[in-house]
Amino acid sequence: MLTHEYSYETCLEGSVRNAWTVDDCFRGRDFDFAKPFLPDRIAGVSAIGCLSDDEKRMLNQIRGNSYCHIFAFVEEYIVPMVVDHARRDVYGDETRLWTLLRFAEEEVKHQEMLRRACDQFEAGFGASCGLVPGREDVAGAVLATSPLTALLLTSMIEWFTQLHYVEHVRDQAELDELFRDILRFHWIDESRHARMDSLLIDEVANSLPADEREKAIDELLVLGGAVDGLLAQQAELDIDALQAATGRTFTETERDEIRTHQLRAYRWTFLVSGLEHPNFVGIVEQLTTSGADKLSQAATALSA
Ligand SMILES: [Fe+2]
Ligand SMILES: [Fe+2]
Numbered sequence: 695m696l697t698h699e700y701s702y703e704t705c706l707e708g709s710v711r712n713a714w715t716v717d718d719c720f721r722g723r724d725f726d727f728a729k730p731f732l733p734d735r736i737a738g739v740s741a742i743g744c745l746s747d748d749e750k751r752m753l754n755q756i757r758g759n760s761y762c763h764i765f766a767f768v769e770e771y772i773v774p775m776v777v778d779h780a781r782r783d784v785y786g787d788e789t790r791l792w793t794l795l796r797f798a799e800e801e802v803k804h805q806e807m808l809r810r811a812c813d814q815f816e817a818g819f820g821a822s823c824g825l826v827p828g829r830e831d832v833a834g835a836v837l838a839t840s841p842l843t844a845l846l847l848t849s850m851i852e853w854f855t856q857l858h859y860v861e862h863v864r865d866q867a868e869l870d871e872l873f874r875d876i877l878r879f880h881w882i883d884e885s886r887h888a889r890m891d892s893l894l895i896d897e898v899a900n901s902l903p904a905d906e907r908e909k910a911i912d913e914l915l916v917l918g919g920a921v922d923g924l925l926a927q928q929a930e931l932d933i934d935a936l937q938a939a940t941g942r943t944f945t946e947t948e949r950d951e952i953r954t955h956q957l958r959a960y961r962w963t964f965l966v967s968g969l970e971h972p973n974f975v976g977i978v979e980q981l982t983t984s985g986a987d988k989l990s991q992a993a994t995a996l997s998a
């Protein structure tokens with residue numbers, strides 16, 4: 695159903711050849727809090743008029759911490775999902791089985807890496823930063839959708855992860871080196887996972903009637919709405935954290951200004967950059983007739 699040149703053999707070979715550990719990424723280093731962590735396309739701090747340069751850098755770092763947390767959060771469901779797909783043919787194609795088990799293992803490793811990043815941030819930043827709770831609830835909500843919906847969400851996430859690193863982080867030498875490496879090591883695996891998502895989407899979608907494929911896009915957009923709600927909660931926690939870190943108390947007008955910029959940046963990062971990703975849109979175009987238009991409308995509404 696999908697046009698692609700991927701195979702479990704080449705994914706397995708890439709997974710073995712490019713294997714890394716969380717210690718390979720951290721190499722005993724800590725964050726340099728004199729530097730920003732994220733490019734402004736993701737952090738969205740540069741145009742906030744009520745903040746000084748130091749305060750913008752602090753908000754950028756708070757956003758780096760929440761970036762790691764939200765990734766760990768939204769990827770939580772991928773492990774059980776991939777294990778379920780592996781179990782469907784546990785006595786069948788051993789290459790498929792081994793590739794999918796490595797996929798699941800790599801996602802567990804990402805959780806460990808991202809949690810360690812949040813722990814080191816908490817220890818070094820100097821102020822406690824709130825992070826949205828309820829990761830198991832989000833995982834449960836994703837896994838309660840159809841298998842195609844959960845795979846499409848995964849594909850979207852794995853494509854935008856790559857875009858964030860390659861187009862916005864890789865060549866930005868002014869960003870903290872450890873933080874860039876966290877995104878680089880994540881990208882090494884995600885670039886392969888995105889291909890495996892297409893292999894799994896192909897397997898699942900082949901046996902689905904057209905209306906079920908169309909319905910998966912509607913379900914995906916409902917999940918996107920739930921993610922949007924989480925992002926709004928996290929943006930408020932970030933403003934509280936910035937107050938704690940700077941010792942300032944923002945007026946309502948200042949808080950509104952920060953919130954407006956932050957919601958726009960959060961939405962681009964975790965929703966719009968995926969909904970508009972050409973590879974993801976290409977997958978949806980092949981599976982559905984109206985899906986790509988729905989993605990485009992959602993992206994436009996979220997960018998307003
Ligand atoms: Fe991941
Ligand atoms: Fe992944």
